[in-house]
Amino acid sequence: MNEISPQIKLGVLDFIKMIYNGHPEYSLIAVKASIDDTVQAFIEFREGQQVKERRDYKTFRMKERKIVHRSIRWEQNIPIRRGKERYDDDDGGEEIVWGILFLQVYGSEWTVILRSLCWLRDEIDDVPKEAKSLSTNLQTKAITLMEGETTGYIGYELLKNGELLEKFEHDGDDEDFYFESKLREKPDIHLNRYSDEDEDYNPDREYDVSTQPRNQFVDAFFRELGIYLPACYPVSDDGKPTLAFVADSENTIERADWVSVEEKLENDRIEADPDDAE
Known part of the structure; x- marks a missing residue:
């Protein structure tokens, strides 16, 4: 049997197109380090935590x-x-299960951590801390990416050796966006999403999210860094953690590891939040 050659790809658009086929909320981290070093550093950080900030x-x-x-x-x-x-299993798809996925992508020096899919809750506070710890302890670059459906928020933070190099945030249909960088000037781009004032606006039509300016902006930066975010999600096959990928990302993932974290906080009867009981 002939072996299938690995796909070498870059960018975030395959992932974003997949996530918009369901509930478009997520959080992730990419770390410029081996998968084994990244998982070990992540576990050490979580094991070292004695308290968590919660609202x-x-x-x-x-x-x-x-x-x-x-x-x-x-x-x-x-x-x-x-x-x-x-x-989305309610729409003829598969059910995503809780868990943190660590992905080694063909042709990439970065390990991708799918921190959460279909929700963005306490990860807003936790993911930046985890990325900073990984970047500091491994003395390397790390970048976060998070998106929330309710407000239309999307944002990333790039760090090197724990130091913030660039930060980008955009909320919903706002034309303006937050940007700070030690690498470049604020770009002159227009990031508003489709509105009912557009000549070709049709609320019943499915728009190609890959054409949205803010997604293209994020995609270009991840490409420049040499990062590919595979379109994939965690499932359970006969009770065993499994990674499922969609067609666009076939043969892009060399290895996948699964980390489950169960935590109980003081005064909790049952820790039901997916960030604290993956």
């Missing part, structure tokens, strides 16, 4: 809560298989 929904203030129980499991080289184009 008190009575006062809406952040407060520290003690971690009273933690269990971490690392499974290497989990199965990789073809999945469905839609991952």
Whole structure:
């Protein structure tokens, strides 16, 4: 049997097109380091945490809560298989399960961490801290990327050796965006999304998200860094963690590892948040 040659790809558009076929919320980190070093550094960071900041929904203030129980499991080289184009099981797709995926992509020096898919909750606070720790401890570059459906937020932070090099944030249909960088000047780009004032606007038509200016902006930066985000998601096959990819990302992933983290915070009856019990 002839072996299939690996695909060498760059950018984020394959991933973004996949995530918009379901619930477009996610958080991820890419680290310029080997998958083994990245997983080990991530586990060490999580094991070293004694408290977590969580919002008190009575006062809406952040407060520290003690971690009273933690269990971490690392499974290497989990199965990789073809999945469905839609991952939403309510729409003919597959059900995504909780877990943190670490991906080694063909032809890339970066390890991709799919931190959360279909939700963005406490990751807003946790992912930047994790990326900073990984960048500092491994003395390398790390970049975050997060998007939330409710506000239309998308943003990234690029760090080197723990130092912030560039930050980008854009909310919904706003024309302006936040940008700070030690690498370049603020770009002159227009990032507003489709609106009912557009001549070709049709609310019943599915727009190609890859043509949105802000997605193209993020894609170009990730390409420049040499990063590819595969279009894939975690599932459970007969109770075993498995990585499912869609057609655009076939044969782009050399290895996938699965890390599950279960944590219980002080005064919690049941830790049901997917960030604290992946």
